[in-house]
Amino acid sequence: MLESIATRMARLGFVESAVEDILQLRPFTFRRAIHQPAYRRRWKKHGPLGLAVAFFLLQESLSLEDLRRLLDDESIAALHLQGFLEPNRLGIRCKVDLYPCLGKYFFTDSAFEVEPWPEQVYWLGGDSYTLAYCTPRRSYARALDLCSGSGVHALLAGCPALGVDINPRAIEFGRLNAALNGISQVEFAQGDCCSAEGTYDLVTLNPPFVPTPEGVAELYRTGGGNGEGVTERVVRRLATWLNPGGLFSMATEAPDGALQRMRRWLGSGWGLAELRKFEFPIEEYIFSNILSSGTPPDQQEAEYERWLDTYEDHNIQKMVSAQYFAVRLAPGVPDWEHSLEIGHPSGPPSEADWSLWLNEK
Numbered sequence: 001m002l003e004s005i006a007t008r009m010a011r012l013g014f015v016e017s018a019v020e021d022i023l024q025l026r027p028f029t030f031r032r033a034i035h036q037p038a039y040r041r042r043w044k045k046h047g048p049l050g051l052a053v054a055f056f057l058l059q060e061s062l063s064l065e066d067l068r069r070l071l072d073d074e075s076i077a078a079l080h081l082q083g084f085l086e087p088n089r090l091g092i093r094c095k096v097d098l099y100p101c102l103g104k105y106f107f108t109d110s111a112f113e114v115e116p117w118p119e120q121v122y123w124l125g126g127d128s129y130t131l132a133y134c135t136p137r138r139s140y141a142r143a144l145d146l147c148s149g150s151g152v153h154a155l156l157a158g159c160p161a162l163g164v165d166i167n168p169r170a171i172e173f174g175r176l177n178a179a180l181n182g183i184s185q186v187e188f189a190q191g192d193c194c195s196a197e198g199t200y201d202l203v204t205l206n207p208p209f210v211p212t213p214e215g216v217a218e219l220y221r222t223g224g225g226n227g228e229g230v231t232e233r234v235v236r237r238l239a240t241w242l243n244p245g246g247l248f249s250m251a252t253e254a255p256d257g258a259l260q261r262m263r264r265w266l267g268s269g270w271g272l273a274e275l276r277k278f279e280f281p282i283e284e285y286i287f288s289n290i291l292s293s294g295t296p297p298d299q300q301e302a303e304y305e306r307w308l309d310t311y312e313d314h315n316i317q318k319m320v321s322a323q324y325f326a327v328r329l330a331p332g333v334p335d336w337e338h339s340l341e342i343g344h345p346s347g348p349p350s351e352a353d354w355s356l357w358l359n360e361k
């Protein structure tokens with residue numbers, strides 16, 4: 001039954017570029033709850049496609065009549081069975097988000113939750129799209145997606161894959177999204193990222209990367225005091241997972257110098273690439289994280305000081321948003337590394353870009 005939702009959305013043309021055109025926002029992952037009134041003026045002019053944006057990405061309530069313009073009865077019943085529909089005085093609201101990404105669809109918890117909670121399943125953010133777009137779409141025999149969240153990267157791998165996440169609710173969403181997209185060759189297992197076994201040609205990772213002081217609980221976000229608690233453990237284990245010639249693909253935000261730290265953690269036998277999107281001054285970075293964590297206004301200043309102390313303790317002066325690759329080189333091939341500026345990707349690059357990024361002649 002779930003598949004009927006994906007089929008209907010594909011038929012409507014609910015894809016990234018259409019959402020961005022309707023919201024007049026590129027990338028649309030930069031939408032903010034506070035701008036809701038402005039978005040409302042935009043989606044209303046767009047018929048059923050506008051209704052899809054409103055219902056699945058803006059948490060707008062629709063009348064039953066409008067919901068029936070958007071979805072057939074089978075799809076409405078499927079959403080109801082999942083417990084995703086909430087009737088209220090304005091109509092019916094969808095409690096979860098639905099994201100289009102590279103021709104597939106992904107349910108997640110809502111990006112507009114006023115108060116985040118520890119097991120909230122990460123929505124598809126700019127980091128998720130960066131990893132989805134930048135990972136070369138080639139033929140892999142088997143893929144491992146660590147910190148899988150909604151399951152997006154395991155389900156885009158196009159081969160038998162394993163998704164691993166510490167959050168049991170993320171595992172439920174991974175399985176649900178597999179069913180939504182009619183994919184049966186991907187499995188999901190709950191556990192720590194480093195509990196994964198086996199060997200693979202592709203390992204993807206969008207880790208929890210935000211450097212945070214003690215007591216910040218959201219699993220999708222907190223990367224420990226230096227932000228690299230998960231990243232460092234995964235990178236240090238890559239040689240046990242990746243076959244020679246295999247590729248590690250990671251989107252993250254990290255204190256400046258990540259490429260050099262990756263080289264230190266991996267040693268020799270690897271080609272490393274950094275594709276830099278943009279940099280954040282730490283004051284701005286900290287403040288946007290405090291605002292998005294639902295900290296009450298009267299506590300924001302004290303919280304800001306607490307975060308700033310953590311960043312000073314770890315000597316973090318700048319955060320860099322970037323995509324990284326590590327290629328496991330065949331014996332005898334010299335190490336290489338490079339860093340390029342790419343900006344925020346607005347779609348998958350060409351095969352020529354991938355060759356350049358991966359240093360292929």
Ligand SMILES: C[S@@+](CC[C@H](N)C(=O)[O-])C[C@H]1O[C@@H](n2cnc3c(N)ncnc32)[C@H](O)[C@@H]1O
Nearest residue numbers: 128147148149165166167192193206208219220
């Ligand atoms: C930034 S989200 C990325 C989700 C998804 N991969 C994406 O790109 O949209 C990070 C994910 O890491 C998971 N996580 C946090 N700590 C973990 C750990 N130690 N082992 C495995 N997963 C972990 C969180 O539950 C969350 O789903």
